[in-house]
Amino acid sequence: MKKLLIVDDSPEIRKQLKWGLGKDYRIFLAASVDEALKLFKQHSPSVVTLDLGLPPDIDGASEGLRCLQEMLQQRPATKIIVLSGNEDHANALAAVSMGAYDYYHKPINLDELKIILSRAFHLAGLEEENQRLQISASQDQSNGYSGIFGQCPQMQQVFAMIKKVASIDVPILILGESGTGKEVVARAIHNRGIRKDGNVIAINCGAIPENLLESELFGHEKGAFTGAQNRVQGKVEYAEGGTLFLDEIGEMAPLLQVKLLRFLQEKVIQRVGGRDDIPVDTRIVAATNIDIQDSIKTGKFREDLYYRIGVITIELPPLRERGEDIELLANIFLRRFGQEFGQKVRGYSTAAISWLRAYDWPGNVRELENKVKRAVVMAETPIIEAYDLGFEEKHPGTDAAESVESLNSRPMSASASALDFSGMTLKEARRQVENILLKQALERAQGNIMKAAEELSVSRPTFYDLLKKHGLHQG
Structure with missing residues (x-):
């Protein structure tokens, strides 16, 4: 099973997460930085949830940020999701600028957290496969496939x-x-x-x-x-x-x-x-x-x-028809240009990933390569944002974590854009759009879950979680 390390000083939260996530992941629990780092070194989990308020500084963030920094120094590709209270917004932003994958404000909604975790594990898996492909290519330059990558x-x-x-x-x-x-x-x-x-x-x-x-x-x-x-x-x-x-x-x-x-x-x-x-x-x-x-x-x-x-x-095939290859290639280019330009880039924000998946790619692989090269040169943090890729403008005061807040920032369908969002919170609007996209994908796929999931570029388990979240049960 995929390994998930949960770091939180609250026994209630540790118990809640172990109960809610234990069927999907192999869970490791830690209540302090020392315990967390010991488990991290022993088991090398791909994803970590990290509470910033850890003893002895339970009212601050110094211990949580120290834990984040040491984990990323050991394994930079680890996806660390910071769990924080609303009053810790500034510290959450600091964590993302240091290289955290995402952040989530307490209280915890298990359905929402499951979606974030699923995305994190999915991206971690892609990056591990990318690394395997690159190692294989470097070990055997005579394989004749130099420069060609793809899993579709x-x-x-x-x-x-x-x-x-x-x-x-x-x-x-x-x-x-x-x-x-x-x-x-x-x-x-x-x-x-x-x-x-x-x-x-x-x-x-x-x-x-x-x-x-x-x-x-x-x-x-x-x-x-x-x-x-x-x-x-x-x-x-x-x-x-x-x-x-x-x-x-x-x-x-x-x-x-x-x-x-x-x-x-x-x-x-x-x-x-x-x-x-x-x-x-x-x-x-x-x-x-x-x-x-x-x-x-x-x-x-x-x-x-x-x-x-x-x-x-x-x-x-055109890039837009290659599904998960888009992320695979984006990560390969990220590593290549990061090394070439001496930039310490670690990955993409969730908003950037959403744009990478949704964009039509008229210039195909060449366009993706150019966008990633631009992003590596322009990025101000280790996490590549949608505006670094040229998908959206960076507004004054926008930083990495604020961009992460735009989790599902992707072009809307015609049906979604026709909705009246006045009076809705951002969370409610996202839910409406997500519901429409799920229904349309199911309709086009004639109820075939695998095809619908592929169209939305999510895994089948994630698609089932989304159906459950929206009450769209399939018989």
Whole structure:
């Protein structure tokens, strides 16, 4: 069972939490800092609930903050949830700025605390898996998957395809939206294949003017055109013995499509201004973000070329369809850029996680990488906030813990935004929106709990807890 350490000087609260949470977690109880640190070292729990008022300073927060600091020094990834009274708001803010995962004001509502704990354990599990993947990659750089991470079913299929086709020397077409990682996949195919000792030569067919692209691809002879003072080899020749990656091949002009088709059929090229056939042995991996079938129908792309380059087709999913991979990648990028820029960042606030899950990611993995890089540079605390990622503005006086207070700060559905929230407290408004989202997800999933939970990017146990909280019982 998942390990939960509860640190509180009140025997009543320890008893309440052990009774209410004992079925879900393996519980360890501590009433003082020394006892808590001893259990923490022995059992390494992923999540801790911590009362700040511990003896001998039960009316202050010095002992609780000391306990928080020592735990995070031992295991920075631990999710520590501070339990405090309303009068301890300033100390709760201080705890979050030191690296606490979240805070919760007493008196304790078990249903609400269970949701916070579920999220904390979920994130801790993702981070542990991220660490495992990174260690595995660092131990075996020759695995050929450098830079590609994913646990969702679609990415597992991509990994299986890479493994299967890498050693088969046929042209491959990679389909996917801009930013999904098409070039990374192309390099993975090369690194695992029989041409791994050769070069990977990449050229973006959509970024080079049509009148220059032919020379870039096939080279030119001296005097072939104004300014051609020397013989120059093209990208195809430079890829001899290796892989030529043709990015955005759907943008290639029709005349060049004919010349590329000839090369694929005969394995020979002619430089611009030349007449000699030059044999070249290279593998073609192409990629495009356009609808290639639609482009064929409209006559923009040759059907015979499509069949030549698309002997094997690999389709990459957009990031918005990859579920928990969003958090996995966000944490990988966080560690990478934290080390690169020397920033001591530990994780994301609950509000930031909500935005990461809810955002549509039109720029896919590339956009996520850029947002996390910006956040690591701009963050003023160890916890990345939604405004660090550029999702919302930071208002004067806003700090880390105040942002945590916006637990479910995510874009509302049309139905939710149409509600009249006047006169409601923030807690009541959140409950209304949560109720609507649950009902809509269940309706779209036709009552399938697993599908509905996946749509809302929560675990199935968390979804059941939410149903119970809102009285939406499923038979």
